[in-house]
Amino acid sequence: MKTHLKLSILCSCICVGIVSQAANLSATISNQSDTYLEDAVVYLTATDGQTLEYTQKNEVVDQINKQFVQKVKIVTVGSKVSFPNKDDIHHHVYSFSEPKNFELPLYEGVPSELVEFPKKGVVSLGCNIHDWMKGYVVVVDTPYYAKSTKNGSLEISGITPGNYIINYWHPNLQGAPQQEPIQIKAGNNSLVKQLKTKTKIKARRAPRGRDRGY
Amino acid sequence: MQFKSFQSRLIVFFTLLLALVLSSTFVVVNQKNIRNAEDTILNDLAITANAFSELRKSRIESLYELVGSTTRDFAFLGAIGTRDNKTIIDAMNNNIIDRIFSLQTSLVILLNEKGDLIASTNEQIKKNYWPWLVTQAQSDEYGEADGIVQLNQVATQLVILPINARGIEAWIMVGFPIEEVLIAETKNITRQDVSVLAYDQEEFAIWSSSLDNSFLEDLKVHVQANTLSSKSQIIQLNNERFVSVNKVLEENPVANISILMQGSLDKALLPYERLNQALLLVFLVSLFSALLAVYWLSRSISKPLEHLSQSVKLIDKGDYSQRVSFVRQDEIGKLAESVNNMAQGLAEKEQVRNLLGKVVSDEIATELLSKKVELGGEEKIVSVLFSDVRNFTAMCEGAAPTEILTRLNRYFNKISLAIENHSGVVDKYIGDAIMALYGAPVSYSDCSDKAIASALEMIKALDELNIEFANEGISALEIGIGINSGEVVVGNMGSEQRMNYTVIGDNVNLASRLEGLTKHYGCAILLSEGTKKLSTLYTMREVDKVKVKGKQEAVTIYEPVCLVSELTENLAFELEQHAQALDLYRKKNWKQAKEKFSQLGTQHPDVKLYHYYKERCESLIDSPPSGSWQAVTKLNTK
Numbered sequence A: 001m002k003t004h005l006k007l008s009i010l011c012s013c014i015c016v017g018i019v020s021q022a023a024n025l026s027a028t029i030s031n032q033s034d035t036y037l038e039d040a041v042v043y044l045t046a047t048d049g050q051t052l053e054y055t056q057k058n059e060v061v062d063q064i065n066k067q068f069v070q071k072v073k074i075v076t077v078g079s080k081v082s083f084p085n086k087d088d089i090h091h092h093v094y095s096f097s098e099p100k101n102f103e104l105p106l107y108e109g110v111p112s113e114l115v116e117f118p119k120k121g122v123v124s125l126g127c128n129i130h131d132w133m134k135g136y137v138v139v140v141d142t143p144y145y146a147k148s149t150k151n152g153s154l155e156i157s158g159i160t161p162g163n164y165i166i167n168y169w170h171p172n173l174q175g176a177p178q179q180e181p182i183q184i185k186a187g188n189n190s191l192v193k194q195l196k197t198k199t200k201i202k203a204r205r206a207p208r209g210r211d212r213g214y
Numbered sequence B: 001m002q003f004k005s006f007q008s009r010l011i012v013f014f015t016l017l018l019a020l021v022l023s024s025t026f027v028v029v030n031q032k033n034i035r036n037a038e039d040t041i042l043n044d045l046a047i048t049a050n051a052f053s054e055l056r057k058s059r060i061e062s063l064y065e066l067v068g069s070t071t072r073d074f075a076f077l078g079a080i081g082t083r084d085n086k087t088i089i090d091a092m093n094n095n096i097i098d099r100i101f102s103l104q105t106s107l108v109i110l111l112n113e114k115g116d117l118i119a120s121t122n123e124q125i126k127k128n129y130w131p132w133l134v135t136q137a138q139s140d141e142y143g144e145a146d147g148i149v150q151l152n153q154v155a156t157q158l159v160i161l162p163i164n165a166r167g168i169e170a171w172i173m174v175g176f177p178i179e180e181v182l183i184a185e186t187k188n189i190t191r192q193d194v195s196v197l198a199y200d201q202e203e204f205a206i207w208s209s210s211l212d213n214s215f216l217e218d219l220k221v222h223v224q225a226n227t228l229s230s231k232s233q234i235i236q237l238n239n240e241r242f243v244s245v246n247k248v249l250e251e252n253p254v255a256n257i258s259i260l261m262q263g264s265l266d267k268a269l270l271p272y273e274r275l276n277q278a279l280l281l282v283f284l285v286s287l288f289s290a291l292l293a294v295y296w297l298s299r300s301i302s303k304p305l306e307h308l309s310q311s312v313k314l315i316d317k318g319d320y321s322q323r324v325s326f327v328r329q330d331e332i333g334k335l336a337e338s339v340n341n342m343a344q345g346l347a348e349k350e351q352v353r354n355l356l357g358k359v360v361s362d363e364i365a366t367e368l369l370s371k372k373v374e375l376g377g378e379e380k381i382v383s384v385l386f387s388d389v390r391n392f393t394a395m396c397e398g399a400a401p402t403e404i405l406t407r408l409n410r411y412f413n414k415i416s417l418a419i420e421n422h423s424g425v426v427d428k429y430i431g432d433a434i435m436a437l438y439g440a441p442v443s444y445s446d447c448s449d450k451a452i453a454s455a456l457e458m459i460k461a462l463d464e465l466n467i468e469f470a471n472e473g474i475s476a477l478e479i480g481i482g483i484n485s486g487e488v489v490v491g492n493m494g495s496e497q498r499m500n501y502t503v504i505g506d507n508v509n510l511a512s513r514l515e516g517l518t519k520h521y522g523c524a525i526l527l528s529e530g531t532k533k534l535s536t537l538y539t540m541r542e543v544d545k546v547k548v549k550g551k552q553e554a555v556t557i558y559e560p561v562c563l564v565s566e567l568t569e570n571l572a573f574e575l576e577q578h579a580q581a582l583d584l585y586r587k588k589n590w591k592q593a594k595e596k597f598s599q600l601g602t603q604h605p606d607v608k609l610y611h612y613y614k615e616r617c618e619s620l621i622d623s624p625p626s627g628s629w630q631a632v633t634k635l636n637t638k
């Protein structure tokens, strides 16, 4: 992780300084009520069936205090993810999502096997012991991706200028990512995007307290 | 007969009145009973509707909870996660229909997040027939919705809720048959039949019902006739009256759903029917006893009234001895008492009348009884007759007082008869004297003639009595009679408590004076000038001109001789001679007068008056009067 960070800093220095056609994209994501969205995922994919080159990596999604840390994790297709349990109780991580249906039955510590995500798409994570534990692994087939911070901003750098399809996703978006074409010019590109999120259906807890109008 | 009709009128009146009161009471009570029965049914049906609603609500809540917890079940989610249709259907059958057996779920459907059909436990369902339910759930904050639909010809309660976990975004829809679950349960609790009525904007239809077919068929007829739209009404099912109530459950895009409930009015009225019968019996009994009471009451009035009326009729005919015999404290008793008192009073009055007739004459008695008896009188022209026994003392000689009274009464009987025979009225007896009235109280224009006739009969009657007395060795009676006629005051005199019917006035006194003169002149009867003036039937002989005590005017007095019709020539001649002699006497030609009176006295020795005048003439011749002599005799006798 640390080496990767250093590398990218170094790389960007070179690109800005030497490679004249290198570009970056900064974006600010909010919802329809102008609230900045955290954990919004933005990635660029190639147009017209072309493929972009990307690398597979081994990634980690921790479970700390009965929560997935990094609630949203972006990985490239074919990457492997480790789900280490940092709590002193068992977890039972699983997903029934279409791109990856998997299960890590009750375990403590670091499970022996890594979970490979061979298909792109959104994989919803859960724990069979703790209903409220929710996490997402967004599997992408591109090297250009980022997720927003608390103030809704994100930046993708080292992009080869050209035409792409920009993909937006957020846990509250529900359903497939939104797509639209985008032209990335050399240098700095920026955009502001409003996503139409849906209010999440509330979990049913106290039926007696509800007035259904009978 | 009159009372009989009074009785029947009373009976008819009371019967009608009572019948009216009772029948209106009956009608009011009956209507009130029907209203009560209806209210009871409506109340029961409201309870039923409430039970149905509560059951439905509780069932739906249970489904949300139990199905909701199932949809978080790892194994169930895993089965869905296989995305294998058969696995999913088995999981739904196993996890929901079988495991939540108590909820009697009959149908489970899995829909994707857009609402398209993924899998169904019912093979006949090929797609989502109820997308509106998904739409409703999407707009619900908990993602839940429910609705009533028709599935396989029966009403089905559907519930939809979301699956939103671990990469599965879907809707799960479950349903149960309303008839087997809600209607049957409601009937268990309330014993009331319930039907589900649906209106799909075109026609009404019964989707489910717990009613027996015989009732259901009739209900369907009403439903098809579209007559059950109002909230409550009375309908006929299988020849039984029902109160039918319609309560809306929901209005969904497919149909307006309501429940129909019926309560039997006839059954609810059964206890009231018994009450009605009891009431009818009470009414009949009270009507009958009231009739008896009225009959008895009317008889208790009419019977004594009849009795009274007969008694009164007899009393009217003069049988004053009649008495009504019953004793009662009420008004009729008082009436009977009054009738008795009246009869008693009448009897007493009759006695008084009889006695009165003896004490006073019949005429006066009638007069007294017919008018209000009060003090005061009126002026009338009457003839007053006074008669007196001249030699009463002689008659009394040597006789016991009772014997004297007996003789006197014999005399009075005869005399009274003579008076009454000529409409005279004995006014009073004064010792041996009688005072009689003619022309009062009943007025007669010929009162003078009546009095004269009466006086003549009295003389005749006395003669007959004297013959009887002579046979008994009793000395003969002599009487004098004076008659005056003129105006007198007639009426009741005395005090308020005790009064006499009598006459007063100068003319009464004169009659008495005339009587007193009879002895002097030797005449049995003396009449006044007034009597002579009123008389038309009798021939009279002038007796004298006298100045009586208490009177300034000289009055001419007469003596009746005979009826004019019976006047003979001889008698007329005699009277002529007398008149001439009297004339001579008055002209102071006493010698010639004496000759004539002497002659007359010789021819008619029984007329003492001729002798009287002969002597008077002799006396005048012997000692002629000094000064003026007016041929008026002054008499101081009473």
Ligand SMILES: [Cu+2]
Pocket: A066, A090, A091, A092, A127, A128, A129, A130, A133
């Ligand atoms: Cu856990």
